[in-house]
Amino acid sequence: MPAEYVDLVIDVPALLDRQFTYELPEGVRLPVGAKVRVPFGRGEADGFVMGASAAPAGIAVKTVKAVYDLQFLPQDPLVRLAKSVSDHYCAPLSSGLACLWPPVVPRVKIERAPAIPTPVPANHAARPVEGRSKLIRGAREFRWRYYLQRIKEERDAGRGVLVLIPEIKGMGAALRTLRDAFPGEVLELHSELTGLSRRGAYLSLHKGDARIAVGTRAAVFAPVSDLGLCIVEEESSEAYRSPESPFYDAGVVARMRSEIEGCEVLFGSMHPTVETVQAVRIEQMREVTP
16 A cells, blocks of 8 residues: 655744644545644654655655544644634644644654544534624623523524633532533633533543533633533733733634634623724624623
8 A cells, every 4th residue: 555645734833834744554534634743853742643645755854753643633624623723823833723722732653544523514504604703792691591491492493502711710610500501511711621521521521422611711722512602701800811822812713713612702891892892883793781
């Protein structure tokens, strides 16, 4: 069987979006978005598969050493989101793709073709085509009454829900509210969880076993299957802005995800940002008040 080759972006920010060609072991195929471990320079580095490649002429090509668990393989909408985020913030593509993976994922040597899980089918039949973003302006009690109503509608329709909270210290109240309303259905995602806990939550969301997730900034990339609703609570908080590449604003990423996946985004605040108020005024966003 002829050798197969793939082009990778290496997770080294200084390389920007330069792609490198690697050989795969005999019989192995890897999809776009797969995360791998490869020899690079005098050491090793992580990389992301961007597609199949032809054998480069006259160049010795190194071989992919290991692949990360393909159960966590980001589906196409999230790969597109990573590309959009990297383009928007002029950041290396590898930094956007890295946001899609939980912090702890097992990897194995690839000596034979790994099993690629069947993607969870999405159902977009009942998605609204207009008014995908709304400003929910008012006191916390009013905002959460509205959130819970919309979450129930999406859950009853079999779609996923993502709730963003700006800081971990505010997670407790949000979790109590959500778990009282939807007992046994809510997963949390934040940096104080162990790596294994976050890995388990990602896998449950990716498979569609869980439908409601609540988390801090990085959860905007969580693999919520068939996402129907994203809530950005206290949207004016500075905590939604990442201090690390790709230096994203979770509210902006939520709107990008809305455009890609067709979900509705609710921006909640008592005192919204100037940008959000301006979006309402120029009719890019609807407003809901008491």
